[in-house]
Amino acid sequence: MGNLRASNEPLEMVLYRDRLGQPPPHLVYYALRGGMFLLSFVLEDWAIYELVPSPRHRRAMVVLVASSYVTWTYQTHTFSNSLETLLVAWGLVLIRRIVDNKRHTSFFSNALLAFIAVLGVFNRITFPAFLIFPGLQLLPQFIRKPLSLAAFLLFGILFSFVAVYTDTAFYRPTASLLSTFRDPIITPLNNLLYNTDTSNLAQHGLHPHHQHFTANLFQLLGPAYIAMLASLFNWPLVVPYWMRNVRALSALSATMLLSVFPHQEPRFLLPAVPLLLSCVPMLRSRLLLVVWVIFNAAMGFLMGVYHQGGVVPTQLAMRDIVSSSTIHHIPSATVFWWKTYSPPLWLLGGDNQSTEIQTMDLMGMSGVEMMLQLEEVVPSCSNPSFVFLVAPTSATFLDPYAVSARQSRDLSLQLYPLWSYRKHLNLDDMDFGEDGILPTLKRVVGRRGLGVWSVRRSCK
CATH class of the missing domain: 3.40.50 (Rossmann fold)
Known part of the structure; x- marks a missing residue:
């Protein structure tokens, strides 16, 4: 068993099908995986480089994120969670750019943020959980510059309509533009209704509400999560330095919000991984770095090769x-x-x-x-x-x-x-x-x- 060749088609049939614009599935699969690798390699590292304010820590944080098994296993998959990770990171980058720009309205940044927000929500309903609290920084900006708010809302409505029309046309190929207004298919709404029904979630598995904090974050971060927990018990009891930034706020607040739902898988927290690793207090410990390398090598082999690998x-x-x-x-x-x-x-x-x-x-x-x-x-x-x-x-x-x-x-x-x-x-x-x-x-x-x-x- 297991010795069947990849395809029984003659080579001429494969080449003929390729000429018709229908490449074999395995070629499309590896092209998509390669594309996700490039997106992660460029966009994720770029976002972390912008989000970390200290030039002295930027390179170290980028290396730490890149060395995580989550980056070179999950992020190279075409998971909706992998795309959500990139959108969350760049949503935070754009929020920071808009807030830092005190002189101009930043129409382009607002339009791009609206696009990312719509794409993120239509990609995964969990996306707003990562940006809702960091997005509060925009309120003073919108109050001072109403045109900035108008640009964000206008482009948000435009991109939302395009998304709704695209989904409606996909599921109803014969639907007209007028029927989209009368009976639209709103994917985030359907997703929310599905996930608020416990009987639906039970088909995928129910978990205790503490699953994300007690198990999933540890599975994703390993020794880095231990370092974070250890920093909470330092004397005097104050908020650790690594928690005093928008990246930690985004990751931790989203984890708390997602803990409300009884179905909790580790991949739901993928956007939190680069955000937390970019502020983790483990760079000064050689022992932690050695354990970090061993942990990611083992988990990368397990999750990247064997877990559901067939x-x-x-x-x-x-x-x-x-x-x-x-x-x-x-x-x-x-x-x-x-x-x-x-x-x-x-x-x-x-x-x-x-x-x-x-x-x-x-x-x-x-x-x-x-x-x-x-x-x-x-x-x-x-x-x-x-x-x-x-x-x-x-x-x-x-x-x-x-x-x-x-x-x-x-x-x-x-x-x-x-x-x-x-x-x-x-x-x-x-x-x-x-x-x-x-x-x-x-x-x-x-x-x-x-x-x-x-x-x-x-x-x-």
């Missing part, structure tokens, strides 16, 4: 897996993904494919519910199966259904292994409370991998 390779190989699973041509197939990140659908290629693949993301639902979903679509014994399951090989719930297990004969469904990718860890599947530390690590690490199974009826 999702993209499996999706890229999915068409080959489906086509090679049966001697009969399958006009359509249904692939269920369970206990993984949501698979990128565009990696399956365009619509002009011989087999239509429907992807069903089951997220983290229970195993019993997952099997009920499969029961509804798996065909009878007389028909070839067109149903596939992608799941971590560490999921022991699937063991009784495997064809090699004796118990599978008494179950209505059977799983036939087709393909697996070894460099995959499902860290979300750890349950130290019920299984214990060593059994959990043995299962998750020892049985690491992402597997693809053909789901068929158990016929006697």
Whole structure:
């Protein structure tokens, strides 16, 4: 298993498709990753360089941010959180430029800030949490210079309309300009309504409200977070110096606001990482710097290679897996993904494919519910199966259904292994409370991998 080549297409077909303006998905994927790397390398470092006022500390802070595993793993992904990180940093830069410009209205800066604000909100609904308190610095400026406020609001309304029209046209291709006014699709509003419903968040996992402060920040910052906490207990008890700037205000206030929501993933705090690292008090300690290097090397290897590392390779190989699973041509197939990140659908290629693949993301639902979903679509014994399951090989719930297990004969469904990718860890599947530390690590690490199974009826 796992030895399928990247594509069964002849080279002539690949070149012909490229000439038609449809490059292969893996080429687009690596181009996007390279583009995100360049954006992060240029825009993030530039923003930190402007936000740190001390010339003596600027280079050190840029190196500290660049050496963080968050920068060279998460920030090179096409996550909405990665784009949010750049927008938050440049939002703070523009706020500072507007506030420092005492003589002019700064029409261009206000227009650019309005663009970033609209793009940030339509990209992620959490974006305002990072700028709401730093943005209060603009109030005296807007009072003294009403034209500055007018420019910000005018461009904000214009960019908001463009964003709403773009979303409406995307989801309703036949929509006219007039219908956009009558029945618009407002993405941030829909996002907010979805995330304020606890039953929706429960599908993704619920966490205690202290998760961001007690676990997620430590996972992202490591020894830097320890240095921050240690500085809070220095005598005399005063506000540490590193907290007396707009970068810390933005990061900490946003973390508190996001802690209100019960679903809390570390990636939600990505914009806070460069902001906090640009003011962390650890530069004078060689021991902390050594621990910092070890921490980021280990976490970069874990999060950049293994954690959910099989999702993209499996999706890229999915068409080959489906086509090679049966001697009969399958006009359509249904692939269920369970206990993984949501698979990128565009990696399956365009619509002009011989087999239509429907992807069903089951997220983290229970195993019993997952099997009920499969029961509804798996065909009878007389028909070839067109149903596939992608799941971590560490999921022991699937063991009784495997064809090699004796118990599978008494179950209505059977799983036939087709393909697996070894460099995959499902860290979300750890349950130290019920299984214990060593059994959990043995299962998750020892049985690491992402597997693809053909789901068929158990016929006697």
